[in-house]
Amino acid sequence: GQNIDQPTEMTATEGAIVQINCTYQTSGFNGLFWYQQHAGEAPTFLSYNVLDGLEEKGRFSSFLSRSKGYSYLLLKELQMKDSASYLCAFMDSNYQLIWGAGTKLIIKP
Amino acid sequence: IAGITQAPTSQILAAGRRMTLRCTQDMRHNAMYWYRQDLGLGLRLIHYSNTAGTTGKGEVPDGYSVSRANTDDFPLTLASAVPSQTSVYFCASSSGATSTDTQYFGPGTRLTVL
Numbered sequence: 322g323q324n325i326d327q328p329t330e331m332t333a334t335e336g337a338i339v340q341i342n343c344t345y346q347t348s349g350f351n352g353l354f355w356y357q358q359h360a361g362e363a364p365t366f367l368s369y370n371v372l373d374g375l376e377e378k379g380r381f382s383s384f385l386s387r388s389k390g391y392s393y394l395l396l397k398e399l400q401m402k403d404s405a406s407y408l409c410a411f412m413d414s415n416y417q418l419i420w421g422a423g424t425k426l427i428i429k430p
Numbered sequence: 431i432a433g434i435t436q437a438p439t440s441q442i443l444a445a446g447r448r449m450t451l452r453c454t455q456d457m458r459h460n461a462m463y464w465y466r467q468d469l470g471l472g473l474r475l476i477h478y479s480n481t482a483g484t485t486g487k488g489e490v491p492d493g494y495s496v497s498r499a500n501t502d503d504f505p506l507t508l509a510s511a512v513p514s515q516t517s518v519y520f521c522a523s524s525s526g527a528t529s530t531d532t533q534y535f536g537p538g539t540r541l542t543v544l
Contacts, residue, residue, distance in 0.1 A: 325472070352530050363520060363535035364473070371530065408472070412530055417488070420472030 323347045327409055327421040333399055334429050341394045341407050341424045349414020353385050353392045356408040358423065364408055367394070396426075404428045432456060434536035436521050442542045443511050451506040451539050453521030461524045462504040463533065464488075464496060466517040473520065479504055511543045 325345040333339040343353070352371035356364035370376055370385035370392060382395040394407055406423040413419055437452045455462065464476040465488075475488030479498040493515060495507045504523075508515055519539045524531040 329470075354532070363537050366532045366534070369530065369532065410472070416529065417475060417478070418473075418533065420474070422470055422472045 323413060323419055325409065325411060325419055325421040327407075327424045329422070330425045330427065332427045332429060333396075335399055335401060337399050338395065338397050339399060339426065341396075341409075341426065343392045343394070343409035343421055345390050345392075345409075345411045345419075345421075347390075347411055347413055347419070350387065351412040351414065351416060353383075354410045354412065354418065355383050355392075355394045356410070358406045358408055360405070367407075399428050401428050401430070434521055434523055434534060436519075436536040436539050438539060439537070440540040440542075442544065443508075445511055445513060445543055447511050449508045449511055449541070451508075451519055451521075451541070453504045453506070453536055454502050455504075455521075455523045455534075455536075456502065457523060457525075457534070458501060459523035459525050459534075460501070461526060461531075462498065463522040463524075464494070464504070464506045465520045465522065466490065467520060467538075468517050476506065476519075511541075513543045515541065516543045517541060 327343045355367040358364040368383040375384045380397045385392045408423045410418040410420040434455045460481045463478045465473040477496040479485045482501045521536040522533040524533045
């Protein structure tokens, strides 16, 4: 079967670093996506990983290990505007996205 | 318009009524999708369309229908609404269906069925 899991909620301090983990199980894999979703808004694309390793994009980085079925999103120099939900999703063999329930990130001053 | 638009923004609907949620994109994307988002659950695919004239069922298609008469529009119809269809509905599009292209989302429609 297919499943994907990420923590429900995390809290971090402004200026700090936070790592949001995502684990998945699937027989067919075409990459791992991370989206950001502010409350009441649409999800917006952050990153895509299909090969193992770290992809860095400014303050945000995303890591993938296909053998472990594991990814993480790393947010550095946290700002209050980073308070949002972070959704991970893998693309299955039919090119459809299977979504986690999202991790709500709370940033405290 | 730029990107994806959805209408209405929100709607309260009596159970048993018929409702069509509208979605339009101006990016000339081939693929379009309808998702529902419920608290504590991930986005769930309702229906999708790989290209104009074709549609397919997603994970939770029951009670919903779609059509794709042209590239830009992808309406979602609830034939007879039930309270369990209370949710936030997102339309999305991507340039290719059988590819790893990024999906772009509309602003969503918040639907309450009483």
